[in-house]
Amino acid sequence: xxxxxxxxxxxxxxxxxxxxxxxxxxxxxxxxxxxxxxxxxxxxxxxxxxxxxxxxxxxxxxxxxxxxxxxxxxxxxxxxxxxxxxxxxxxxxxxxxxxxxxxxxxxxxxxxxxxxxxxxxxxxxxxxxxxxxxxxxxxxxxxxxxxxxxxxxxxxxxxxxxxxxxxxxxxxxxxxxxxxxxxxxxxxxxxxxxxxxxxxxxxxxxxxxxxxxxxxxxxxxxxxxxxxxxxxxxxxxxxxxxxxxxxxxxxxxxxxxxxxxxxxxxxxxxxxxxxxxxxxxxxxxxxxxx
Ligand code: C2E
Ligand code: MG
Ligand code: MG
Ligand code: MG
Numbered sequence: 001x002x003x004x005x006x007x008x009x010x011x012x013x014x015x016x017x018x019x020x021x022x023x024x025x026x027x028x029x030x031x032x033x034x035x036x037x038x039x040x041x042x043x044x045x046x047x048x049x050x051x052x053x054x055x056x057x058x059x060x061x062x063x064x065x066x067x068x069x070x071x072x073x074x075x076x077x078x079x080x081x082x083x084x085x086x087x088x089x090x091x092x093x094x095x096x097x098x099x100x101x102x103x104x105x106x107x108x109x110x111x112x113x114x115x116x117x118x119x120x121x122x123x124x125x126x127x128x129x130x131x132x133x134x135x136x137x138x139x140x141x142x143x144x145x146x147x148x149x150x151x152x153x154x155x156x157x158x159x160x161x162x163x164x165x166x167x168x169x170x171x172x173x174x175x176x177x178x179x180x181x182x183x184x185x186x187x188x189x190x191x192x193x194x195x196x197x198x199x200x201x202x203x204x205x206x207x208x209x210x211x212x213x214x215x216x217x218x219x220x221x222x223x224x225x226x227x228x229x230x231x232x233x234x235x236x237x238x239x240x241x242x243x244x245x246x247x248x249x250x251x252x253x254x255x256x257x258x259x260x261x262x263x264x265x266x267x268x269x270x271x272x273x274x275x276x277x278x279x280x281x282x283x284x285x286x287x288x289x290x
Pocket of ligand 4: 179
């Protein structure tokens with residue numbers, strides 16, 4: 001959102017400069033209403049180890065617009081980010097995901113769920129405490145929630161971001177660094193952040209089997225992450241050859257259409273049951289009541 005004051009002090013809306021065309025504003029209003037009406041859905045994509053074990057699920061938001069059909073998340077998330085609607089969206093996603101985790105746990109399915117959060121969220125005062133309160137309300141142990149952040153959180157106010165992440169980590173929430181390789185993170189930044197997982201961006205994974213440079217980048221990233229004690233997840237694995245290469249490079253887990261695309265909750269339940277996820281695992285103890 002950008003506005004300019006004219007000589008009378010009235011804010012003049014500048015459509016050209018920030019790309020807030022009437023079309024975007026229309027979508028923004030529709031999204032706000034869809035969230036209010038709980039007309040936005042979460043789908044879940046499995047994160048799977050190279051031994052076939054399901055290590056988690058990633059919640060991905062899905063919005064079916066009445067006239068336009070499905071709007072890609074990248075598109076409406078950018079709109080939410082630049083408009084102040086982001087906290088509302090994140091609250092909705094966290095609430096929906098935690099209710100789902102609680103339901104799965106009650107049904108004997110113990111699988112951690114990752115939620116994507118935007119840099120905006122990380123810079124919202126009180127965010128860590130709000131997440132902790134939400135976990136407690138749903139009686140979900142913090143270890144069952146993972147937050148996926150991108151290195152962009154460090155761009156605006158690195159100290160504030162580091163404080164929030166430290167707060168979350170102190171509450172026992174695990175953090176994952178998403179889209180790694182697309183930003184400007186250095187080793188130094190990585191070491192400062194309390195992340196336990198690094199996700200290699202799909203753009204590197206996609207050409208891993210055909211491009212030597214990309215293969216080298218992926219190899220170095222995996223080794224670097226391991227030397228820092230991080231688990232590595234490869235995004236967007238679509239074919240067997242890429243899967244095999246990643247396994248040979250000691251990658252820890254993968255996500256991609258090769259194994260499963262994001263699915264609605266019910267379908268995810270069936271998918272997990274078919275894999276007997278959680279069936280053999282003991283129920284983790286709930287934290288003691290305060
Ligand atoms: P991301 O977090 O990096 O999610 C991975 C994206 O790759 C997802 O796109 C997923 O559907 C897609 N994908 C997974 N496997 C494959 C594959 O094998 N091939 C290809 N070509 N794509 C694959 P999606 O769902 O369209 O989401 C796009 C981005 O939107 C996400 O990237 C994330 O940054 C953002 N996003 C999605 N849901 C949320 C949310 O609830 N909150 C926030 N803040 N951002 C979200
Ligand atoms: Mg993600
Ligand atoms: Mg990603
Ligand atoms: Mg991405």
